[in-house]
Amino acid sequence: MTDNLLEIRDLAVEYHTDDAVVHAVNGVNLSVKRGETIGLVGETGAGKTTIARSILRILQTPPAKFCGGEILYNGQDIMTLSEREMRKIRGNKIAMIFQDPMTALNPIEKVGFQIAEAIKLHNKITKPEAERRACDMLETVGIPMERYNEYPHQFSGGMKQRVVIAMALACNPELLLADEPTTALDVTIQAQVLEMMQSLREKFGASVVLITHDLGVVADSCDSVAVIYAGEIAEYGTAEHIFDHPAHPYTVGLFNSLPKLNSTERRLKPIKGLMPDPMNLPKGCKFCDRCQNATDRCAEAPPGVVEVSPGHLVKCVLAGRGDA
Amino acid sequence: MSALVESRNLKKYFKTGGGALHAVDDISFTLDEGKTLGVVGESGCGKTTLGRTIIHLLEPTDGQVFFEGTDITKPSKQELITLRENMQIIFQDPYSSLNPRMSVSESITEPLMLQGKLDKQAIRAEVRQLMETVGIAERFENSYPHELDGGRRQRIGIARALALRPKFIVCDEPVSALDVSIQAQIINLMLDLQEERGLAYMFVTHDLSVVKYISDDILVMYLGQMVEKAPSDELFQNPLHPYTKALLSAIPVPDIHNRKKRIIMQGEITSPINPKPGCRFMARCQHVSKECHAPQLQEEASANHFVACCKYKDIL
Amino acid sequence: MQEQKVRKKKSRISEVWRQLKKNKIAVISLWVIVFVVLVAIFAPLLAPYSYEQQDRTDPFAPPSVKHLLGTDKMGRDVFSRLIWGSRQSLQIGAVSTAISAIVGIMIGAIAGYYGGWLDNLLMRLLDIYQSIPMFLLCVTFAAVLGPSLRNAVIAIGISMVPGFARLMRASILSIREMEYVEAAKSINASGGRIIRKHIIPNAISPLIVSITMGVGSSALAGAGLSFIGLGVQPPIPEWGGMISDARSIMRAHGELALYPGICVIITVLAFNLLGDGLRDALDPRLKN
Numbered sequence: 001m002t003d004n005l006l007e008i009r010d011l012a013v014e015y016h017t018d019d020a021v022v023h024a025v026n027g028v029n030l031s032v033k034r035g036e037t038i039g040l041v042g043e044t045g046a047g048k049t050t051i052a053r054s055i056l057r058i059l060q061t062p063p064a065k066f067c068g069g070e071i072l073y074n075g076q077d078i079m080t081l082s083e084r085e086m087r088k089i090r091g092n093k094i095a096m097i098f099q100d101p102m103t104a105l106n107p108i109e110k111v112g113f114q115i116a117e118a119i120k121l122h123n124k125i126t127k128p129e130a131e132r133r134a135c136d137m138l139e140t141v142g143i144p145m146e147r148y149n150e151y152p153h154q155f156s157g158g159m160k161q162r163v164v165i166a167m168a169l170a171c172n173p174e175l176l177l178a179d180e181p182t183t184a185l186d187v188t189i190q191a192q193v194l195e196m197m198q199s200l201r202e203k204f205g206a207s208v209v210l211i212t213h214d215l216g217v218v219a220d221s222c223d224s225v226a227v228i229y230a231g232e233i234a235e236y237g238t239a240e241h242i243f244d245h246p247a248h249p250y251t252v253g254l255f256n257s258l259p260k261l262n263s264t265e266r267r268l269k270p271i272k273g274l275m276p277d278p279m280n281l282p283k284g285c286k287f288c289d290r291c292q293n294a295t296d297r298c299a300e301a302p303p304g305v306v307e308v309s310p311g312h313l314v315k316c317v318l319a320g321r322g323d324a
Numbered sequence: 325m326s327a328l329v330e331s332r333n334l335k336k337y338f339k340t341g342g343g344a345l346h347a348v349d350d351i352s353f354t355l356d357e358g359k360t361l362g363v364v365g366e367s368g369c370g371k372t373t374l375g376r377t378i379i380h381l382l383e384p385t386d387g388q389v390f391f392e393g394t395d396i397t398k399p400s401k402q403e404l405i406t407l408r409e410n411m412q413i414i415f416q417d418p419y420s421s422l423n424p425r426m427s428v429s430e431s432i433t434e435p436l437m438l439q440g441k442l443d444k445q446a447i448r449a450e451v452r453q454l455m456e457t458v459g460i461a462e463r464f465e466n467s468y469p470h471e472l473d474g475g476r477r478q479r480i481g482i483a484r485a486l487a488l489r490p491k492f493i494v495c496d497e498p499v500s501a502l503d504v505s506i507q508a509q510i511i512n513l514m515l516d517l518q519e520e521r522g523l524a525y526m527f528v529t530h531d532l533s534v535v536k537y538i539s540d541d542i543l544v545m546y547l548g549q550m551v552e553k554a555p556s557d558e559l560f561q562n563p564l565h566p567y568t569k570a571l572l573s574a575i576p577v578p579d580i581h582n583r584k585k586r587i588i589m590q591g592e593i594t595s596p597i598n599p600k601p602g603c604r605f606m607a608r609c610q611h612v613s614k615e616c617h618a619p620q621l622q623e624e625a626s627a628n629h630f631v632a633c634c635k636y637k638d639i640l
Numbered sequence: 641m642q643e644q645k646v647r648k649k650k651s652r653i654s655e656v657w658r659q660l661k662k663n664k665i666a667v668i669s670l671w672v673i674v675f676v677v678l679v680a681i682f683a684p685l686l687a688p689y690s691y692e693q694q695d696r697t698d699p700f701a702p703p704s705v706k707h708l709l710g711t712d713k714m715g716r717d718v719f720s721r722l723i724w725g726s727r728q729s730l731q732i733g734a735v736s737t738a739i740s741a742i743v744g745i746m747i748g749a750i751a752g753y754y755g756g757w758l759d760n761l762l763m764r765l766l767d768i769y770q771s772i773p774m775f776l777l778c779v780t781f782a783a784v785l786g787p788s789l790r791n792a793v794i795a796i797g798i799s800m801v802p803g804f805a806r807l808m809r810a811s812i813l814s815i816r817e818m819e820y821v822e823a824a825k826s827i828n829a830s831g832g833r834i835i836r837k838h839i840i841p842n843a844i845s846p847l848i849v850s851i852t853m854g855v856g857s858s859a860l861a862g863a864g865l866s867f868i869g870l871g872v873q874p875p876i877p878e879w880g881g882m883i884s885d886a887r888s889i890m891r892a893h894g895e896l897a898l899y900p901g902i903c904v905i906i907t908v909l910a911f912n913l914l915g916d917g918l919r920d921a922l923d924p925r926l927k928n
Contacts, residue, residue, distance in 0.1 A: 018662060043503035044474075156593065157367075186366035186530060191574035191586045213503060216576025243580045257508035258578055259537035261560065267515060268537070270508030274473060381822055408828050421819035425841040434837075435827035481823075488827065 004072075005175055005207050006032040006055065011069035013050050016062055020279040024050045026231040027069070032175065037201065037208040039218035039239075041254075042228030043275060048211045051228075052177045055209070056096055057086055073175075092122040095168035099180040101160035105152040111163045112138065112148030115170050122171045137166040140203075141196060158189035165197065172204060179211045194221055215254065219243060227251050230276055230286040237312035247314040249291045285316070293318055326393035327354035328524050329378065329411075329492050334387035336370075336377045343598035347373040349548035350387070353541075357491065358518065360525040362539030362556065364532060364571070368596065370548040371528045372416075375494040378526065379411040380404065391492070409439065412485035416497035418477035422469040428455070428480055429465040435487040454483040458513060475506035482513065492524045500531060511538060532575050536560055541628075544568050547596050547604040550622070554629040564631040566639060567605045603633070611639050659921035666917020672910040680726040687720035692875045700893055712882075712896055713889060721877040722903055728878040729907065732793050732862030732871070733855040739797030740858075741851050744804025751805070752812030753835060763809070766802040774799045778861060782870035789878075792871040796858045807850055811843035818842075845922040849915045856911030863904050879904045 008030040015022040025047045032038050040048045053059045055071055057078060071078040073089065081089070098104045106114055116134040120127070135145040141162040152160055161181060168176060181197070182190040198221055201208055210222060218225055218239070225242040227235040227250065235248040246252050253271035273290040276282055282289065288298040295317075303317040336348040347370040355361045365371045376382045378389055380399065388397045391410065399407055415421035422431055429451055436447045455462065458479040469477055478498060485493055495514070499507040511534065517523060529535050535542060535556075542559045544552040544567065552565040563569045570587040591608040602617040603609070609616070613635065620632040660666055679686060688708075695701075695715035703710045708719040747766075751759040781795035815821065816839065824834050863880025865871035872878035874885075879900035886896035 043505065187532065187574040187576075188366065188570055188589050190576070192588055194576075195586065195588055214576060215504075215578035219578045219580045220576050239580050243578070254504060255578065257504045259508075259511070259533045261533055261536055261575070261577065267512050268508040270512060271505040272509075274475065274506070376822075379826065381826060405828050408826055411826075413823070413826050415819040415823065417819060421823055423820040423824075423838050423842065426837075434824070434829070438828050438833075484823065484827070 003033055004031045005034050005074065006030075006209075007072040008051070008055070009070050009072070011051065011054060011071060012067040013047075013054055013059070014065050014067050016065055022278045023281055024064075024231050024278060025054070026281070028228075028231070028233055030226055030233065030236070032207050032209060034174075034207055035201075035205050036224065037210055037222050039222035039225045040209060040211045040228055041213065041215060041218055041225060043213060045275060045278065046228040047231040047278075048228050049179055050231075052096065052179050052209060052211055055175075055177060056090055056094055057081075058090070058096075088122070091118060091173075092171045093173055094175045094177065095171065095173040096177040097161075097164055097168050097179065097181045100184055101157060101164045102152075102184075104164045105160060107152050110149050110151060111155070112145075115163070115167050118167050119170045134166075134170065137170050138163075140169070140200065141166040156189075158185055158192060161185060161189075161193055162196065165193070165200070169200060169204060169206070173206055176201075176206050176208045177211070178208060180213070181210070182217065183212070183214070190217075197221070215258065227254070230281060231278065232286060232315060233313075234287065234316070235312075235314050237309075241309065241312040245309075245312070247308050247312070247319045248287075248316050249293055249318075250287050253290070287316075326390070328357045328392060329355040329526070330390040331374075331378060332388040332390070334374070334377060334389060335385045336373050336382060337385045340597060345597050346370075346548040346599055347596065348377055348384075349599075351543075351545075351548075351550050352387075353543055353550075353553065355492070355524050355526065355541075357524055358522045359540045360518070360527055360538055362535035362542040363526060363528045363545060364530065364535050364542060365545035366530060366571075366593075368547075368593070369545045370596070371530075371545050372496055374545070375413065375496050375526055375528045379413055379492075379494050380407065381413070409488040410490050411492045411494070412488065412490040413494045413496060414478075414481050414485050414498045417501055418474045418481060419469075419501070421481050422477055424469055427466050427468055428460065428472075431469075431480055432483045432487060435484060439488060450487070454487055457486065457517070458483045473506075474502050475509060478502065478510055479513070482510075482517070486517065486521075489521075490523070492526070494526045494528065496528045497530070498527075499534060500529065507534075514538070532572065544571070547594060547599065549604060549620075550630070550632060551605065552629075552631045552633075558626075558629055562626075562629070564625055564629070564636040565605075565633045566609050566611055566635075570608075611635050656918075656921045660917055663917040663920065665913050666921075669910040669913040669917065672906060673914060676726055676907055676910070677730065679723055680730050683723050683727055687717075687723040689717040689720040691716065691721050691724040691877045693717070693720075709899055710895070712885065713893075718896065718899060721882060722879070722899055725877040725879045725882060725900065725903070726907075728789060728866075728872050728876065729859045729862060729880075729904070731789065732796065733859030733907075733911075736793045736795075736797035736800065736858045736862070737851055737854040739794070740800035741804050741847070741854065743797075744801045745808045745847065747801070748805040748808025749812060749835070749840070752809035753816065753831075753839070759809070762805070766805055770802045775861070775864065778865055779868070779870060782865060787870045787873055789872045789876070792862055792865045795865070796861045799861075800854060800858060804847065804850065804854075807846055808843065811846055812839055815839050815842050846919075848922060849919045852915035852918055853912050856908040856915075859911075860904065860908050 008028055011025055011028045013025040015024055028051060040051065042048050050059065066079065105111065112134050115137055116130040119133050120130045135148060138145050138148060143159060143162055155163065182193050185193060194217065212218060222239050224238045226233045227242065227248065229250050235242060235251045242251060246255060256269035257271060259268060271290050276286055276289065282299065284299040284301055285303050288294040291298065297317060303315050306314050306316065306319045308314050308319050332352050334348055334351045337344040337346055351374055353361060363371045363374060373382065377384050384397060388395055390396065391407065396403065396407055432451045432454055433447055436442055436450055442450060452462065455465065460476060460479050464472065499510050502510060518525065527535060527538055539556045542554060542556050543550055544565065546567050552559065552568045559568065560572065563572055570589050573587045589608045594604050594607050601619045603620045606612050606616050615634045620634055622630050622632045625631050625636065693716065695711060697715065698711055699713050699715045701707050701711040707717050710718055712718055747762055751762040777799045778795040782791055785791040821834060821838055824838050862871055863878065866878040866880035867884040869884065872881055874881065882900040883897045886893065890897055
């Protein structure tokens, strides 16, 4: 057994609509070690969610279409599994937390029951046993078990997200996919939920793929980071690599776009332009239209991946030359 | 000289089945020309209602609003028309703030046409000018909102608000729905416009790093009430109210070497329907004592730094 | 950035048509409807015989060159009667839907936009009204006013009002809360202008769909009324009435009920499928 729990190699996903093909994910390579938290950062439409859904194989096909690559989970290619084998993994070994806790819970079932159901589905245990474990899970995420018999609408947004997390963790998964788990929450509640996820990760030892657009959240809880741009990984490395030595012009631009709490400058430095239309991607570097350092070379052919320091991969021809 | 906009003990209650919802409860502030007041708070704290009430999209329940020194709390029809030329609003959601059946130029033309001061030719020229000002290429003038991305839609919303040359704009979370790189573009645009036109903004948001960046003064709201108000830098350096402290400590900072110790709040948010007279933050506060059950008075802790907490001196 | 041409402004109708074209079934349905309408308009030219011309010597004739679909018990040409019958069915469908849509949209718009006690009053009245079964209502109307085409149209039209009123109200309620309506208020748009320019154009899509389907279902209701003798009166042919005529001789000459039945089914289905297609085509968010 390798120490990589999950390995994604050259994953490519497209969406086919009536008139066009959307290139959502274009050759993504990623690996998740045991117990590691990796952050996928990127803007709307960059393909983050598509990657997560591919791992669980819950993309609607069609319109989605896998165009190549493999996803190795414990060394086994998920793409080749039957739907039945997949069901054993989904929710059991790999669990997902969705962005919107309001829609992730069934409004007409008691929350405790929903957690117990999730446990019973994957474990051969009796109903009282499942209920007892559901109670434990509620306590674990900081909800008193007296609220077992309440319905989702009786909970606040942050509490609902806790219930969702309890459900995801109920079967003790090895891998947790968290898709913008705190975006819908207020900052103070976000702080609570992030803190709780951190301590649960330590307790359960699960690996986490944290999808977010918020670099602050990444800085807070990730060991390594992949910056996604137009369906590609622009930059990949440990959190130190990305935050201390960002090498891709897009990553640099992202940091500059953020208003800094201690800065006195009167203007931000935004990235000019927009993300390319995923139906009509440029043939060279995907970022070259918005890049200040772009050369003719960048527009012609896609850049290769440069390893600027061990484990720090950058998809930019200028990377490592000190001028990016 | 009187302030451009002033709110005095403004209240807005909504009737609900369970009683009166105190969305805005006794808010006072002044805002000068060319300045920005940031209004911060979490969802449901009444910050959006405050903005709507100031510009008279909602009728205040009690209190007064002044514009350039005149009381505009109960404007006549004619007064309201002039008022709205001077006070505009930019909305949070660039998807629902534009009529999906109106093209870009139609949306920007509408306020000018309704104003009726310019002829067709002049309106057309003005619309072109506005589009250029907010950075929308002319080729989009016949596009419909759903054909454009969030950033461009928000630019249209800004152009529409600017059309009547207002002096004051309520910005209701104008960048929360946008990606960071686009967000920075829009913030810069708004800062440019402020400098060029001497606009005053009331910037309503839950994003503290943005509000710090753009505001001169910041007003922190909790369940309809003002808990703290101070100049921007002062508030961030020296927060006094326990809620402000928790809020500031909760901001995720994009820096891995500076992982702060967060103040994690416990407890649930109190209901804003028929609240008790005491401090509304009590249920989540670590420093509660007997005095907190009495109404909290505002105190000027230092110059222009107001706080509504009876214990702020003890919890430094 | 490259110099790009100003995008041409596309009219709403051409845009809807572009979307509708993608849906083959809807396009076929549209052609079927156009065909039926043309047949109704040009009935005198198309029908080989008058609808009341009897050939007493030749009842129940089998299909032949002389009578394409044969004759009925009075020796009338079935093919001609089907052609003439399309006029009645379409009239019932179109006119009664128009009545109910106009009245319903007005009630719904008033209730939805003004809200409060007016909304409450109107909606409770409709509640009471709707608790009476639609068909029973038609029967009562037709019985009181006397059976005729005009009265069938009125009866069906009135019975369909609540549906449209509710739909319009719901649609307006959701649009009234949109931020662009607030934006319009903030630039001094009058109440009338807000309803006209901002609310109605956005509220109308679901109504166009249900009006289209309404034509189909009221044509069906008309056939039903004629079938029980409360609609179009003989000798004027109406598909429902024709089925009714064929009832007593169903065993021997089932085809006489079958032909008008097929006409009803095809017409109603075409309207329903077109309505379905329009639903997708009218939604600006579903584009691309």
